[in-house]
Amino acid sequence: MQANNAAINILAIESSCDETAAAIYSNGKILANIIAGQAVHQQYGGVVPELASRAHQQNILPVVEIALQKAGILKTDLTAIAYTQGPGLIGALMVASSFAKSMAMALEIPLLGIHHMQAHILAHFIDEPRPLFPFLCLTVSGGHTQLVVVKDYFEHEVIGKTIDDAAGEAFDKAAKILGIPYPGGPLIDTYAKTGNPDAFKFSDTKLPELNYSFSGLKTSILYFVQKQMAQNPDFIKDNLNDLCASVQKAIVKQLMHKFIKAAKQTGINQIALAGGVSANSNLRNELALAGKTNNWDVYIPKFEYCTDNAAMIAIAGYHKYLKGLFEPITSAPFAR
């Protein structure tokens, strides 16, 4: 541990899926937040785990070096190294975990193992305004959809979740049906801006309690589109914006329905959104609206902290460091 007044400089590394990222947190600020994407997956319509691991292996050193340079921090100035421990693709996770362990051993500094989904939520503590505990967070990414009561930095209770596809997966699978390249979520959002959200109706599965299901919606979109294409091969092309707006409305409606129910059920009025799908403009607008109607304090992340990044790993690492929650060097990464 460093002396009380010395700066705490955290290097954070993220490689759980298809983004290789490094960030530096120092003196209450993110000094660098570097992300290298992987275009290689586009031609396959989804992330290919083996290719992701290889790309991480190529990207990790330059990404870390750029982050250190941008932050003006020397390796020897680092206090601790935080890395994503999981969930994620096992081969991809091993790249950041091995890199972080080697560097921490060489520099003789502590290691901080971070839960990827907790980090998405803790991104709310990077800048003001910060939510107060306990808050309710809808965490929506490509692999997870969870309603979480956040009682403290590392005390998170999942009170609802998807029983099949995640919300991001629902966006990406619907996009694939519509011939939109991976990851389709952001493009559906873009096309939906000039579409009519009430043009088409899709059936969805309504589960009791606070759980979600998106696989029925995906099937409904698939059958509807197949039927229309049989009559008009240009159906998707002719109606792309309306289709995207309608798909987006169906997903967001389902997300918001249980989110509002959870807020009422728990009585919590500190309400936050996290994960890649929190970049969705319709979801952001609907949450802001519900916040006004229900008198909630709403926390919507900045765009750069929605999708995978290492700044969120760094802030989670900082709070783990303050609590002395260090990771043993023998610790294994964990998969989804």
Ligand code: KG4
């Ligand atoms: O959190 P994230 O970057 O990675 C995981 O942890 O999975 O989330 C990625 C997901 C993808 O499914 C992507 O399509 C979705 O977030 N996404 C969006 C938008 N931006 C990213 N979905 C809808 N609208 C967006 N604007």
Ligand code: ZN
């Ligand atoms: Zn993520």
